[in-house]
Structure formats: structure tokens, C-alpha cells
Amino acid sequence: MSDHIDLTEAALIEQTPDEGPADAVAEPTMLDRKINARFPGAVVRKDLVKAVKGNAIVPSYVLEYLLGQFAATDDEATIQEGIEKVRRILAEHYVHRNESELVKSKIREKGRFRVIDRVSVALNAKDDLYEASFANLGIRGVVIDPGTATSNPKLLVSEVWCLCDIEYFHSDDPRTVPWILGSLKPIQMSNFDYHGYLDARQAFTTDEWIDLLIQSIGFNPEMFGRRAKLLQLTRLVPFVERNYNLVELGPKGTGKSHIYSEFSPHGMLISGGEITVPKLFVNNANGKIGLVGYWDVVAFDEFAGKKKRTDKALVDIMKNYMANKSFSRGVRPESAEASMVFVGNTSHTVPYMLKHSDLFDELPESYHDPAYLDRLHFYIPGWEVDTIRGEMFSSGYGFVVDYIAEVLKSMRNLDYSDRYQRYFTLGSDISTRDRDGIHKTFSGLMKLLYPHEQATAEEIEEILRFAIEGRKRVKDQILRLDDTMAAVKFGYQSLGGEWTAVTTLEEDEYPRHYHRGRPGAASDDQEPVDLVGPTTGAVGSEAPVVSAPVKEELFQGHRDFVENQRGISFDTLFMPYLRGATEIELHDPYIRMSHQGRNLVELLALIASAKDPADEVTFKLFTGLEVDPGYQIKQLQMLNQIVQGAAQQGIKVEVGKDPGGHDRWIRTDSGWRINLGRGLDIFQKQEGGWFDFGSTRQEFRQVRAFGVTYIREVE
Known part of the structure; x- marks a missing residue:
């Protein structure tokens, strides 16, 4: 094998597979630095909220308001100083219910004291006064200026977090509330550019x-x-x-x-x-x-x-x-x-x-x-x-x-709802109410992602398709409840005339159940038909792909899979094409991390279980090496373990350097080439350990978006 990678030296290095170079102190990423440069004073490090919250039961926006005043920077010294200041403010001014009497005492003794509390306001029509109530402090009937009440109307319908200066003045009149509101500031920005x-x-x-x-x-x-x-x-x-x-x-x-x-x-x-x-x-x-x-x-x-x-x-x-x-x-x-x-x-x-x-x-x-x-x-x-x-x-x-x-x-x-119309039109039978739903979602996503209105046709198509899918999910379920409602063809057309139908992910995953009760749909008690190779529909968990002895019936062509789809496995994607091959070649430049090595092992295990124990299969892997010496050692050790483990199962793995580029594919001596958009790295990261079902069965994992093309090279 040309450009052979020698794994023997790595195998002799005493280092456990999970070890690697020591992690450096976390530094702001390039994106973080860019964010701080473009939005000075308007951004904050998001992990600081936990650092300052303590036992103060306040929403995140209250804490970030305070952090924005004192720690909106990427200078570590200023951040630490700001954190301490916010902690002091919370410790001294946030009102805990069980400490309300202590705070009242502070107000009385100092004459004026600042508190952070939830405030609501009501009109006392009898005395023609607006009166504030403080939820945690437990005081009511505090007179508030009419201008303050009317300029903050939310105070009149619910509790709002505020910074307030409260004064104390005792009167011999028992009807007079001793608490006086010196100032009130709802925790929100006054202006922005x-x-x-x-x-x-x-x-x-x-x-x-x-x-x-x-x-x-x-x-x-x-x-x-x-x-x-x-x-x-x-x-x-x-x-x-x-x-x-x-x-x-x-x-x-x-x-x-x-x-x-x-x-x-x-x-x-x-x-x-x-x-x-x-x-x-x-x-x-x-x-x-x-x-x-x-x-x-x-x-x-x-x-x-x-x-x-x-x-x-x-x-x-x-x-x-x-x-x-x-x-x-x-x-x-x-x-x-x-x-x-x-x-x-x-x-x-x-x-x-x-x-x-x-x-x-x-x-x-x-x-x-x-x-x-x-x-x-x-x-x-x-x-x-x-x-x-x-x-x-x-x-x-x-x-x-x-x-x-x-x-x-x-x-x-x-209103950005019409911004797609320079490139696409919605299906003609989409109803007004469906169209309104699509337009509102599209407009909202445009404002969030492209407020400057500079989006390419592909970017606009992405969020238009997403908006249509969300409304289709609603409409398709309504059709189950009301059979008098006409079915709708959800999709869009380019100005060039090309029609694109939109489906929901669960429709692709479970077509038999999704279309239950529709004309031509399989009944619920009918067994799903086994399919030969990936079909033109999604490969779902309820219709597993199995191999067949007639290779000519295997699917040829391209198939795309969407992010978060389940029911996908190497067994259904690859094994119908790999069975019977005695030499298999995989080009994947990214067999470097432990989860990528796991993907390779799972494929090799399927190949080993599909062949006769007395037979041998040669598996040629072309991949790239880590640049960092410490990580490269870890990668070589991993590959060495895979080679040794595969040999025990009758699979001879040869590892060579990938010739370069990002193309990934599988080729067999039985005449098949499978082009892989993401290589073997199609599954999302699993965090549940051995207690996660996805750790045992691939079809229980969610996938990333990827495509596969099946090409018959030898007839």
C-alpha cells in the first residue's frame, strides 16, 4: 500500500487512549473577539450568569443587565472586578423573602435603601393614587408618581423586576404608609442604536x-x-x-x-x-x-x-x-x-x-x-x-x-414576509391561512438571521423550506381530525419553474404511520415491505433496508438525509453493497477523533459478521494524520488498536495516507463505489454513555445532514 502509515512506533508509546495534550487555559475564540469588537458594551460572557447568581432567584435578564453594566468586556481583570461588584449588589440589595424584615430595618435605620424586587402597581380609585406593592419585601400601598406608573404600563398588569430606592418616614397617622418610593427603574435598556x-x-x-x-x-x-x-x-x-x-x-x-x-x-x-x-x-x-x-x-x-x-x-x-x-x-x-x-x-x-x-x-x-x-x-x-x-x-x-x-x-x-418572492413562489393550492403561517415564520427568521436583508437565494430557500415544514406539520395533523379539509401540496417553485415539495422529518422517517388513513396508504396492521437498498424515500426505522441476492436490484443514484433523522445505520446504508467483497477501500481523511474511530470499528464489525468466518477481507483505509504531535500519537495508537482488533476477526486493515482533498468514498472489488458526503462521521454526538440506547444501536441516534451516492462501476 503506497504511503503506508507505520503504526508500530505509536503502539510502543506508554499512553492511555484517553490521554492527550494538557488543555490550555480557555481563551476567547476568534468569534468571541469579533463579537466584542463589533458590539462593545452590548455583549457578555454567558457563563458569568452562573458565577454571580448564587441563591438569588432572579431571571437571567436581570443578572445580565447588571453584568452588562460592569462586565461587558473581554478583559479578564475587568470581568473579575465586575463579577465581584455584581455579587456585592445582589448580596446587599436583592430581597429574599425570609430576610424582608432585615431589609425593612435597613431602610428605617438608613432612611433610604436600594432594593431589587418584583414590583406591581394598582390604582387606588378611592384616594386617586397609584400604589406599588413589593413581592419579596412584603410591603403594599407605597405611593408612586402617576408619570412613573403610566410610562411603565406593565407594572399595572403584572410584577416587573425593578431597581428601587425606598425611603422611610413614620407618621402618627395610622392610615399613612411609612414607605416612600424615591426612584424606580425597571430592569431594561432605555435605548440602543x-x-x-x-x-x-x-x-x-x-x-x-x-x-x-x-x-x-x-x-x-x-x-x-x-x-x-x-x-x-x-x-x-x-x-x-x-x-x-x-x-x-x-x-x-x-x-x-x-x-x-x-x-x-x-x-x-x-x-x-x-x-x-x-x-x-x-x-x-x-x-x-x-x-x-x-x-x-x-x-x-x-x-x-x-x-x-x-x-x-x-x-x-x-x-x-x-x-x-x-x-x-x-x-x-x-x-x-x-x-x-x-x-x-x-x-x-x-x-x-x-x-x-x-x-x-x-x-x-x-x-x-x-x-x-x-x-x-x-x-x-x-x-x-x-x-x-x-x-x-x-x-x-x-x-x-x-x-x-x-x-x-x-x-x-x-415585515420581511415577501423577501423570498424575488426567487420563489409558494404552491398555488396553499390556503390563505397556511400562507400566513409560512409568511410569519419566514419573516421572523429573516429578521433574526438577515436583518440587513443581505441573504443569498440558497439562504432564503433554507428558511423558506423550514417555515413551510413547520406549518405543514400543523396542517397534516388537522387533516387527521377533519377529513372534510382538503389536502395541500406544500412546496415552492423557483422562478425558473422547478418545483420542490416539502416534507416533515417525521413524514420521511415513518411514512406508513404518517400517511395513515390517506388514499393508498398501508393499513396499520399491514407489515412493511422490505426494501432493497436505500429507496428514493427516507430510510426509516420502520422500513429497514435488507440485502438481496440480486445485485442489479440494488439502488443506484443519490440520496440526501436531513439533520436529526433517525433510523439510519451503516447496516442499511452500506452492507447491501459490501457483502461478498473481498477487498474494500475507504477514503476518509478524518479518522482522527475517538468517535470517528468508533464509527470505523462499527463498520468493520458489520463486515466481519457478514462474511464467512473462514474467509478474509482486506480493508484499505486512506486517511489523514493530525498535525499536532500529541494528538497524532493518540490517533496512531487508536488506529493500531483497530488494526489489531480487526485482524482477530479475519479483516486485514491496511492504513495509508490519504492523497489529499476532502472527497470521501468507498470502493469494492465487487464493482461498487459509494460517494460519502461526510464519510463515516454521520451521527451526532452522543453524551448518554452506555445508558443511551444510541450507544448500542445506530438507528436510535440522530444524524447530521449528509448525502450518499451509489455508483455501479462494473456490470
């Missing part, structure tokens, strides 16, 4: 900008694929789009409600079981507008639950509001622009729901209604979102939450 934001955006590539947004919501972008990032960012669309209706249902622990409780001072998270018509819309007793009149986003947590009791009047008013942006309780119609978000947990797998009911199966009965569901603009498939783990949080730089919250709020006045 929007044009500066747009100018700075132009300095970032699309990938860099997406990573900046992901870091801004607190996550490490390296732990997410492109589709997973878009799913996370879709949670922000309600903040940037007026009257946007979003639903996310999925397993527990995926961070569904985090953004609505921690990310923005303009969002309100409430329990789905605690809301009432007066609180949400209007109180007929006093004519006071509810939450939808004052908040940009109203999110319902724990919304799922079949047996939850619901108020029929609330459902009816909500349906009208979601469709028409208005509501009425018999007095006069009112309008509002709050977006509605519904998040809840599922208790069954996706194929189970598709087989026995629908993807809205967990909703309360009153909401499991086509009229309500048709108002939803996008369905985030929560089952695709990873369970939140410690290593997923970012230590990089992101926008101070309050800064980006104000940016998003300012863009609610803009």
Missing part, C-alpha cells in the same frame, strides 16, 4: 451570526447542528413577530419554557392551568386589559394534559384573538399584538402518536380542535431537541439579553 446593529451584522458570516445568536441564548453552538440551531432560534420568532402563534410539544427537559421565562423582559410565562379570561384578555368589572395588551409574548407552560380542565369561554376568545388579533367580552372589541406560545410535554413516541392519534394528542380536549389548531403558525418538533446537559451551555460571548430583547422588540414593526 438599531442602525449600528445592522451595520455590525454585515461584518459576520451567516454561520458566525447564527452562532452569536445561539451563544446569546446561552448555548454552545458546537453542540448543535444547523437544523438544531434553527429549531432553537424559532423559539425567538414570537419576540420579533406580532401575533405569532407557536406550539412546541416534546419530551421533558429540553428547555421549552426557558426562553420565555429567562430571555426577555417583554415575555411572560404562565402556567396553562392558571390563566383566566380577565387575566389574559379583559376584566369586565373594571375594564382593565389583560396580559395580551402589555406583553410581547405570552407563553403557556405545561399546556399539555388530556384531562386538564379548560374554560370554554377562554378557548373561544383565544381562537378569535389568534385569528383576528382582537377580542371582546360583550362591551367593545379590543385589539392587541401579543404572540401566543404553547409548550407542553409528550408522553409517547412520535411513531406511537402517528399510529394511534396525532401529534397534538397530548393537548386538553377543548384545544384538540381543528378550529384552534388551524390558528397555529408553526409546530416545533420538541422530540428533535436534545435534553439539556451541562456541556451544552456556552462560555462564549453573546448579546446582553436586555440588548437583544430591545432589538427584537423594535423589529416587530417590520
Whole structure:
């Protein structure tokens, strides 16, 4: 084998496989430095929130507001000084409920003291006064200036975190409250430079900008694929789009409600079981507008639950509001622009729901209604979102939450919904309501990713397709509930006339269950038909690919697989083409890291189990070497172990240097060439250890986006 790689020297080095060069002290990445340079004073290192929070039960945006005042820099000394200052502020001024009497004493003894607390305001009509209440401090009836109350209307409908100076003055009049409000400042930015934001955006590539947004919501972008990032960012669309209706249902622990409780001072998270018509819309007793009149986003947590009791009047008013942006309780119609978000947990797998009911199966009965569901603009498939783990949080730089919250709020006045029309048109049979849902999602994602409106046709196509998929997921489930509703061909057409159909990921993974009840669909009790080689549809877990003795029947051509798809394995992708070969050649320049070595071992194990134990197979691997000497030693040791292990199973592995380039392919002496877009590295990172089912079976893992082309070279 030319350019043979000698593994014997590496095998003699005493170093365990998991050892490597010592990690250097973490330095800001190139992206972090760029972020700080372009947005000075508006970004903060995201791991600092944990460093300062302690036992203060405050949202992240409160902590980041303080960090933005004292630690919005990449200078380590200034950061540490800022952290200590924020810690002192929290320690001295944040009011714990169990220390309220101590704080009251400080106010009395000092005459004036600053507190961080949740404040609400109500009008005392009898005395014609606005009065403030402090939740943790436990004081009420504090007179507040009318101008302060009217300039901060959210104080009149719910509690808002504020920095307040409170004074104490005792009076002999028992009706006089001794507490006096010296100053009140809601924890939010007073102004920002929007044009500066747009100018700075132009300095970032699309990938860099997406990573900046992901870091801004607190996550490490390296732990997410492109589709997973878009799913996370879709949670922000309600903040940037007026009257946007979003639903996310999925397993527990995926961070569904985090953004609505921690990310923005303009969002309100409430329990789905605690809301009432007066609180949400209007109180007929006093004519006071509810939450939808004052908040940009109203999110319902724990919304799922079949047996939850619901108020029929609330459902009816909500349906009208979601469709028409208005509501009425018999007095006069009112309008509002709050977006509605519904998040809840599922208790069954996706194929189970598709087989026995629908993807809205967990909703309360009153909401499991086509009229309500048709108002939803996008369905985030929560089952695709990873369970939140410690290593997923970012230590990089992101926008101070309050800064980006104000940016998003300012863009609610803009409409980017037609920006795709210079390249594409939607399918002609897409209904007005479907079109509205697609447009709103597309507009929101455009504002988030391309606020400067400089996007290529390919970038626009990506988010248009994503927006269509989210609305299609809603519509396809409605069709299960209402068979009088006409099916829709979801897709788009280029101006050149090329039509692209859009499918949902679960439709590709479980076509038999997804199309249950449709004309021509297989019945639920009908066994799936075995397929020979990858089909023109997605390779799914319910229709496994098996080999066949007639090689001519094996699929030839190209197949793309989308990010987060399951049901994919080397057995279904490669083995029908590798069986019977006595010499197999793999070109993959990136067999370097331990997970890449594991992929190679899993392929070799399949080859070993498929052949006769008495036969031998030669496997020629062409790969590249790590540049760093320490990592190269680790790589060579790994390859040496693989070679020795394969030899025991009758597979002779020869390792040679890849001739260069990024092309990856497999070739067999039986006449097949398989071009690999990502080589063997198609699976997303697994973190569950041996207790994760994906550690045992590849088809339980989610994949990255990749393509495979099968070419018959010898007839």
C-alpha cells in the first residue's frame, strides 16, 4: 500500500487512549473577539450568569443587565472586578423573602435603601393614587408618581423586576404608609442604536451570526447542528413577530419554557392551568386589559394534559384573538399584538402518536380542535431537541439579553414576509391561512438571521423550506381530525419553474404511520415491505433496508438525509453493497477523533459478521494524520488498536495516507463505489454513555445532514 502509515512506533508509546495534550487555559475564540469588537458594551460572557447568581432567584435578564453594566468586556481583570461588584449588589440589595424584615430595618435605620424586587402597581380609585406593592419585601400601598406608573404600563398588569430606592418616614397617622418610593427603574435598556446593529451584522458570516445568536441564548453552538440551531432560534420568532402563534410539544427537559421565562423582559410565562379570561384578555368589572395588551409574548407552560380542565369561554376568545388579533367580552372589541406560545410535554413516541392519534394528542380536549389548531403558525418538533446537559451551555460571548430583547422588540414593526418572492413562489393550492403561517415564520427568521436583508437565494430557500415544514406539520395533523379539509401540496417553485415539495422529518422517517388513513396508504396492521437498498424515500426505522441476492436490484443514484433523522445505520446504508467483497477501500481523511474511530470499528464489525468466518477481507483505509504531535500519537495508537482488533476477526486493515482533498468514498472489488458526503462521521454526538440506547444501536441516534451516492462501476 503506497504511503503506508507505520503504526508500530505509536503502539510502543506508554499512553492511555484517553490521554492527550494538557488543555490550555480557555481563551476567547476568534468569534468571541469579533463579537466584542463589533458590539462593545452590548455583549457578555454567558457563563458569568452562573458565577454571580448564587441563591438569588432572579431571571437571567436581570443578572445580565447588571453584568452588562460592569462586565461587558473581554478583559479578564475587568470581568473579575465586575463579577465581584455584581455579587456585592445582589448580596446587599436583592430581597429574599425570609430576610424582608432585615431589609425593612435597613431602610428605617438608613432612611433610604436600594432594593431589587418584583414590583406591581394598582390604582387606588378611592384616594386617586397609584400604589406599588413589593413581592419579596412584603410591603403594599407605597405611593408612586402617576408619570412613573403610566410610562411603565406593565407594572399595572403584572410584577416587573425593578431597581428601587425606598425611603422611610413614620407618621402618627395610622392610615399613612411609612414607605416612600424615591426612584424606580425597571430592569431594561432605555435605548440602543438599531442602525449600528445592522451595520455590525454585515461584518459576520451567516454561520458566525447564527452562532452569536445561539451563544446569546446561552448555548454552545458546537453542540448543535444547523437544523438544531434553527429549531432553537424559532423559539425567538414570537419576540420579533406580532401575533405569532407557536406550539412546541416534546419530551421533558429540553428547555421549552426557558426562553420565555429567562430571555426577555417583554415575555411572560404562565402556567396553562392558571390563566383566566380577565387575566389574559379583559376584566369586565373594571375594564382593565389583560396580559395580551402589555406583553410581547405570552407563553403557556405545561399546556399539555388530556384531562386538564379548560374554560370554554377562554378557548373561544383565544381562537378569535389568534385569528383576528382582537377580542371582546360583550362591551367593545379590543385589539392587541401579543404572540401566543404553547409548550407542553409528550408522553409517547412520535411513531406511537402517528399510529394511534396525532401529534397534538397530548393537548386538553377543548384545544384538540381543528378550529384552534388551524390558528397555529408553526409546530416545533420538541422530540428533535436534545435534553439539556451541562456541556451544552456556552462560555462564549453573546448579546446582553436586555440588548437583544430591545432589538427584537423594535423589529416587530417590520415585515420581511415577501423577501423570498424575488426567487420563489409558494404552491398555488396553499390556503390563505397556511400562507400566513409560512409568511410569519419566514419573516421572523429573516429578521433574526438577515436583518440587513443581505441573504443569498440558497439562504432564503433554507428558511423558506423550514417555515413551510413547520406549518405543514400543523396542517397534516388537522387533516387527521377533519377529513372534510382538503389536502395541500406544500412546496415552492423557483422562478425558473422547478418545483420542490416539502416534507416533515417525521413524514420521511415513518411514512406508513404518517400517511395513515390517506388514499393508498398501508393499513396499520399491514407489515412493511422490505426494501432493497436505500429507496428514493427516507430510510426509516420502520422500513429497514435488507440485502438481496440480486445485485442489479440494488439502488443506484443519490440520496440526501436531513439533520436529526433517525433510523439510519451503516447496516442499511452500506452492507447491501459490501457483502461478498473481498477487498474494500475507504477514503476518509478524518479518522482522527475517538468517535470517528468508533464509527470505523462499527463498520468493520458489520463486515466481519457478514462474511464467512473462514474467509478474509482486506480493508484499505486512506486517511489523514493530525498535525499536532500529541494528538497524532493518540490517533496512531487508536488506529493500531483497530488494526489489531480487526485482524482477530479475519479483516486485514491496511492504513495509508490519504492523497489529499476532502472527497470521501468507498470502493469494492465487487464493482461498487459509494460517494460519502461526510464519510463515516454521520451521527451526532452522543453524551448518554452506555445508558443511551444510541450507544448500542445506530438507528436510535440522530444524524447530521449528509448525502450518499451509489455508483455501479462494473456490470
